[in-house]
Amino acid sequence: MGTWRRRRESGRHERRQGVRLRGAGAGPKYGLVFVDRLLVTLVHPRTGLTYEALG
Template sequence: MKTKQARAAMAPPAFRGVARRHLGELLEELAPRWEARCESVRHERRQRARRRQAGAGPKYELVFTDRLLAALVHLRTGLTTRPPA
């Protein structure tokens, strides 16, 4: 994420009080755990070792950083991901 984009992402009231340094530390701490959890789930589903290289296959629509930001917004504002029907 570029600096200008990071500043824009941190501008909404949902992120006030969260220092960029703290967010970076949170990303560094949680990203390896998230990747390990995802790989563990995939391994259990396959019930064998992977056949393709890591990173092959379908890509997530949101990378981990974006997922973390969405989770923080949800926790701070209580917003849902879908508009009401």
């Protein structure tokens, strides 16, 4: 871990006043909602763009 990351995490630790309650990356995993998936489904045949390119 680099110096910058250690300093940044140290500042976060001070603001939280303790250790993290959840592990790093434990938050919600956002995906495409229905309307976004519908839009991608309609746009894909015309443009050839993938879900990753639009999402």
